[in-house]
Amino acid sequence: GAVVxxxxxxxxxxxxxxxxxxxxxxxxxxxxxxxxxxxxKQSLMLMxxxxxxxxxxxxxxxxxxxxxINHASLTLSTLTVTSAHPEDSSFYICSARAHRGNTxxxxxxxxxLTVV
Amino acid sequence: xxxxxxxLPTLSVQEGDNSIIxxxxxxxxxxxxxxxxxxxxxxxxxxxxxxxxxDKRQGQRVTVLLNKTVKxxxxxxxxxxxxDSAVYFCAEASSGxxxxxxxxxxRLSVIA
Numbered sequence: 213g214a215v216v217x218x219x220x221x222x223x224x225x226x227x228x229x230x231x232x233x234x235x236x237x238x239x240x241x242x243x244x245x246x247x248x249x250x251x252x253k254q255s256l257m258l259m260x261x262x263x264x265x266x267x268x269x270x271x272x273x274x275x276x277x278x279x280x281i282n283h284a285s286l287t288l289s290t291l292t293v294t295s296a297h298p299e300d301s302s303f304y305i306c307s308a309r310a311h312r313g314n315t316x317x318x319x320x321x322x323x324x325l326t327v328v
Numbered sequence: 329x330x331x332x333x334x335x336l337p338t339l340s341v342q343e344g345d346n347s348i349i350x351x352x353x354x355x356x357x358x359x360x361x362x363x364x365x366x367x368x369x370x371x372x373x374x375x376x377x378x379x380x381x382x383d384k385r386q387g388q389r390v391t392v393l394l395n396k397t398v399k400x401x402x403x404x405x406x407x408x409x410x411x412d413s414a415v416y417f418c419a420e421a422s423s424g425x426x427x428x429x430x431x432x433x434x435r436l437s438v439i440a
Binding site for chain 2: 216218244246248253254255256257258261303305307309316317318319320321322324
């Protein structure tokens with residue numbers, strides 16, 4: 213299957229700082245990428261849909277000014293957690309489809325963010 | 329047996345037995361469904377998918393059943409192995425390039 217690479221896999225940052233997470237599709241072009249957040253022992257919750265060359269679409273309750281998404285190319289989307297707080301500590305996962313429409317979505321390996 | 333934990337229900341099965349993991353979905357407009365396996369600290373891994381024009385699909389050691397009437401999806405794993413221990417999620421999407429919406433998940437624990 214197609215490969216989605218996410219970096220970093222783990223990051224620890226201080227409260228008030230910003231953290232950038234990268235999501236790359238390695239062997240296909242992804243016009244749309246999706247960002248999820250997962251708290252311990254819970255399911256994946258969709259945060260936003262990242263569209264190449266346009267603004268991201270955020271789910272209700274997700275602050276767009278806090279979680280900045282940039283999808284500058286067909287193979288790269290970034291999520292920046294700004295002014296991070298301990299409650300932002302979570303597992304962040306991106307996914308991408310190789311084709312439009314309902315097809316398999318490939319997931320990155322996730323980023324464990326810990327804010328201290 | 330099956331039990332409901334704080335957040336994730338858990339299914340415990342003996343090695344070699346068959347496992348059945350169930351999922352109820354809520355959106356009657358969903359027409360595409362996927363089962364994912366997630367091991368600790370990793371992203372979800374694709375297992376099998378099914379479209380709404382089918383009610384059954386088989387893969388290697390896995391079978392997905394779809395009952396649209398009651399909005400129910402199940403994953404059957406034959407001859408369950410210790411390596412199958414993980415959390416399993418169903419995900420659904422409606423038509424178009426819509427994001428996958430994940431179910432609550434079930435933790436499968438294989439007893440050797």
